[in-house]
Amino acid sequence: MFGSHAILVTVLAGAVAGGTSILFAALGEVISERAGVINVGTEGTMLVGCLAAFVTDVQTGNAWLGALAGIAAGAALAGVHAWMVVYRNASQLATGLAVMFLALGITSLYGAPYVSSNITGFVQVKVPLLGDIPVLGPMLFDHDALVYVSYGLVPATWWLLFRTRWGLLIRTAGERPEALRAYGVSPARVRTVAVVLGGGFAGLGGAQLSTALSLTWSESMTAGRGFIAVALVIFAAWNPIRALLGAWLFGAAITLGNVLQAHGYHVNQFVLDALPYVLTLAVLVLLLRRQRQFAPEALGQGV
């Protein structure tokens, strides 16, 4: 009964479900970095999103309100990062890590009473007809609602960045902030909006993690997903569509070990755990020469 087909389906479905939180965060980071701001605090932004969504869900019983709270919390924390790096000209990397520590502290402080709380959260919804397609059905169309939201958000982010005036402003803020200034638009303001929006995305990713995937809250539960999202953006050449593939790849690597062991295969858990990171490094080496041209020109610089 546990054939290779069943394993494949479980891994693919797990890749999508497990990769979605990373995907949201990576989409947010794409927007932020396209505007010229690296936010390694994404780890912390996701974490506050996790907690805000979980607590709201416990209090109201409404998972959607929780998701909104996650977005708001992520955006608020990213606002701190934006203010620091845009208006105070602080180092983006150092500020990002400081913001991560801030989030670790805040979430441990306010999360402590919720460690053993239970929620219903987002339930798995199977899409009629599409969900019955072999392999693709369980992989793509038998998930929680936020996974379906991510399907919409990927093309929406692409469209925002590459087909709207707003996207043009964001990309110019990341390439030639001085051109934006000459055009009469404040690059500082554009960057702030992009970072806060990106934080909202990461907060939503956190909400998916706590209220759809794990249905629990624990201290530091993001376990590096935010950092993965930051690395993923380079892997994805700052493109939302490719961020989707990368996030699912990570989801697959995270799921693979669990699934293989559950099916009685003897694999070394730690080799599998290290796999996504090693894979990303390998991809960075192989692709980067070609990739570097995609990096926003003023990434990491002040305005």
Added chain:
Amino acid sequence: MSATTITELEEPGRRFRLRHVELSWARAGQLALRVGWWIALYGLALVIFGAFAASRHVDPIAMYRAMWEQTIVSPYGLGQVIDKMAPFALAALAVAVPARAGLVNIGGEGQIVLGAVGAGGVSLALGTHLTGGAAIVLMMVAGAGAGALWAGIAAALRLAGGVNEAISTLLLNYVGADVLAYLVYGSWKDASGNGQPASKPLPAADYLPVWGRLQAHIGFLIAIGAAIAIGIALRKTRWGFKLRAVGGNPEAARRAGLRVKVLLLSAMLVGGALAGLAGAVHYAGMEGQLRPGVAATFGYTGFLASWLARHQPAKVIAAAFLLASIAVAGNAIQLSSHLPGSAVNILMAVVLLAVLARRPKLVRA
């Protein structure tokens, strides 16, 4: 601009003296202003964290009193702070050296873990064949070597593959944690232990010697020694000068005939060795056992300490002491206020954000 450079330009005589005195007063005023700034800054951080605590129904005054009494004032607490300061300071130096060459090392976490693994490996291999001082020296060397190796991977990826070292060091942190987990769940697991994933405890003779009344291990002396050595190396040697040249303008440095790649590699390796030493010190001074999560967040804390000190080796010791006392104060609030210990990360972050926010705005042409 200092007073002396001005006086050198002035004509000798009465006016010169007056100017000199005036300038000294101005400098004293500036200094007072700066000290005032720092006090206000830390005061603000304390007020903010106090407000957080108050929001969870904890009396901030009582909390701060407990933090103060159990860290700085009590000999036991101070000993703990000094024990933690050592790896923090070394981890911060591991950031400061590459920073001179314009490199960003966020890989302290992984390099520290590898340093602990290196030291632990040596201690397991030596067993009872060699103990005491010689074993300790070997552990330190192995730790530094393992840390340098781990940083060397990131350096090689940067120099040969063009991979940004900030990203690669960050990713290697997770791989390093997996290497440790692989070992302590596998072949290095203590068979005679209680089934926990941990290595065989270090023999008592192989711990770092403990110093004085505070019962602090001598790791802090290693850290201070390293800070002095790095300070001299960066300021007084040609290597330090060249590193700064590369960090300032790599293209100009290359045109001036400096071997930029070798310099970048050396900065990263020295950084990694310092972080590895931090791991070895923490292993041989405090833990005595390898276990998953050993020295967790030490690398990131070191990164923040280095930024707090603006990458100046002398200030690194002070910054590491400050962050170590905040970290140890976490235990105090857990016991006295029943707040989670990691809540003190808020205090650490606010102090750092306040310092980072003070960076003057760059003037753009």
